[in-house]
Amino acid sequence: MLFVFDWDGTLLDSTDKIAGCMQKAIAELGLPERSTEQAKSIIGLGLPEAVQTLFPEIDKAIIPEVTAAYSRHFVADDQTPCDFFPNVDDVLKQLRAEGHLLAVATGKSRRGLNRVLANMSLTDFFDGSRCADETASKPDPLMLNQLLQELDVEVSSAVMVGDTDFDLGMAANAGMRSIGVSYGAHSVERLLPHKPVRIIDRFEELLEWG
Structure with missing residues (x-):
């Protein structure tokens, strides 16, 4: 996955x-x-x-x-750097250990994402990434389509995890399943119209999905 x-x-x-x-x-x-x-x-x-x-x-x-x-x-x-939400680091490492591919699709610039990944010693952790300044901004599906092509994954074997209706809208536009998180920038009410397969309140709930 x-x-x-x-x-x-x-x-x-x-x-x-x-x-x-x-x-x-x-x-x-x-x-x-x-x-x-x-x-x-x-x-x-x-x-x-x-x-x-x-x-x-x-x-x-x-x-x-x-x-x-x-x-x-x-x-x-x-x-004053920001930290991961609780349990994010452990869950990401467990998903990798289980053989899943991990990627980032973000509204950040490439320079901004590279800087934060370097600061967190995660430069080589993710299998792929796309930033808004090198492709189309969300909710256009281009960055997801590019990641699918780069990593040679069918859309049916992928899921987008995000906190905004831009994230889930992008997934819907790409024909990809999505999981919303309730603790981010947008309310659950803004996420639901995009029909996520699940809304999670804690990041570790990802391990219970699928």
Whole structure:
């Protein structure tokens, strides 16, 4: 089985940090304030798409300034790194030991994902990964389709695990099963319309599935 994981809000407890850094970037550029819940609502999208969603009427020429400001604040905050949610590390290692393939499909940039993987000594842990700046942003299914092709796995032998409706929508668009987590950026009510095969409250519940 191929398990494809979203990163922020699914594996890593980073949604508060992401929302806070986005709010700092917005304030830096003098844009209208957005609440923490509004900032969390766009987690999972690529950065340009996230800014466009938060500010539908924004001049597109300003979007790179916002994304650059966000990235500066996020990197500056690396001195207080985020941790995995409880039991994530142990569950991932057990899934690998059982012979499953593990991949990441994230709205992070490639540079951002590589940095956090290096910081957590996980550079060579996952079998594959796709980031929003090297393919289409969620909920487009392209990154999942690319991972399936790269790892030579049929869609029927894969499952997407995520905390946002962008994750589960991407899986639905790819014809892939999905599992939602209840503890991330989006409410369970936002996940259910995509018909996940299961909603889990604790990461270790993955071991009970399938």
